Amino acid sequence: MEIKFYLISLLIPIGLLLNSCTKIEYHEVENPSYLRVFNNLNYDVNLGDKNLLVPYLTMLIDPVFDEEGIPIQAAIVGDFLDKRIRYAAPYPTHSAGSTKRNNPEYPGKENVLVGPILNGFDLSSWAQIPAGAHRIVFYFRPVNDIPFFELTPELKQQVAMEGTIDLKEREIYTLHIVQKDFKTKENGLLLRKENFQNIPFSDSLVYVNFYNMSSKGFLESEARKPQGLITLRDGIKDEMNVYLSLYPEETKLFNSKTAIPDHYARYLQTMYRNTELATVSPYFNFPLFADRSKKISTNMLQNVTFLAPGLNFMDIGVGGNMMPKGLASHLTFFGLNELVTVPGNINSARFPSMIINTHSGIYNPKSFPAINTIEVVNGEAYLTTIQRKFDPPTYK
Secondary structure, eight states, X not given: OHHHHHHHHHHHHHHHHHHHHHOOOOOOOSSEEEEEEEEOOOOOOOTTOTTOOOSOEEEEEXXXXXXXXXXXXXXXXXXXXXXXXXXXXXXXXXXXTOOOOOBSSBSTTOOOOBOOEETTEEOTTSEEEESEEEEEEEEEOOSSSSOGGGSOGGGGOOEEEEEEXXXXXXOEEEEEEEESBTTTOOEEEEEEEOOGGGSOOOTTEEXXXXXXXXXXXXXXXXXXXXXXXXXXXXXXXSEEEEEEEEEOTTOOBOSTTTSOTTOSSEEEEEEEBOSSOOOOOXXXXXXXXXXXXXXXXXXXXXXXXXXXXXXXXXXXXXXXXXXXXTSEEEEEEESXXXXXXXXXXXXXXXXXXXXXXXXXXXXXXEEEEOEEEEEEETTEEEEEEEOBOOOOBOOO
8 A cells, every 4th residue: 555655646746847848828719709810911021122021920919018129928829830732731739749840820739728719710810819909019030930029129120011901700800811913912901800600501512612822923923832732822813703523533634525524624713813802702512422423422522723814715715725824723722633634734733522521430441522712822722621520530
């Protein structure tokens, strides 16, 4: 008995020590709203841009300043805010094991109180923020591991943009930092009040909407990205028609003959460049099991095409790679199959599927429809996926 008591007496302090090192205290947010922030300043800084600052930011909500106007604290801090990554997954990107401080979005890696399951949608990628009006300021900061408030005063004065946001209780918001004008380098904020949680989406359909938040003048500039399948490189015109095609998972070449019947080059909408009004774009849908040979899971491929008005799919066939910049682009969304050939060898980019495949119930995998947003910013396209609640795995 004495030996057992001695061992327990040793373990208890160790356990308390471990808990004291890892415990994170969360304070309940009364009357919360839900906020997610993306840094869309995706430009690169080179030797010719001496006055252009690296787009690495700190977000301060309701900051407090000293007598010299230097911020000394804030109600909410989002530090080390890097350029957004091309795929915003439907779950928090904590990057377990990563030693890097950079955060691809807010809250992202931040250990803050996040949103709940609301009307069946997982809001764990949104931070809880007290509802009401807030002053928000974004600062350029050095690319290092020093927290913002520990920087020297001269490094805490480079304002990237600022404004006031008014958040309503229990509403969902996505805040975008954008470059409005590529020539003047004017930056701005777009606060979008989302509505997906209020729409009666079908459980058998996948949904997607589109935005072009590119800078004025980017298409005409010479600052395009390198050629390849990792980016849209040239950007797109201010007005583009959007088309959707669906293909079986084994497809290697995209055309009207290989597409799923009745799902080739379906016109969805005309998309316009916009960095001023943060209105929600309409959602379009396609069947989760358009490939009727699949019942439980599918790796059906999705292809989105942007075409300038007046062009059709015959125009981007043979010789499409000789087309002037910005007139046509493809986005390919795949499941397990990455060995696909993008038609026409024109502006192209690859993404994960707009369908979520995961272990649920007795099925591994099982396919679920998701709510997706595609945003084009200058030479890049971005996919954000929101998942709905599903049953946890069942193990035998």
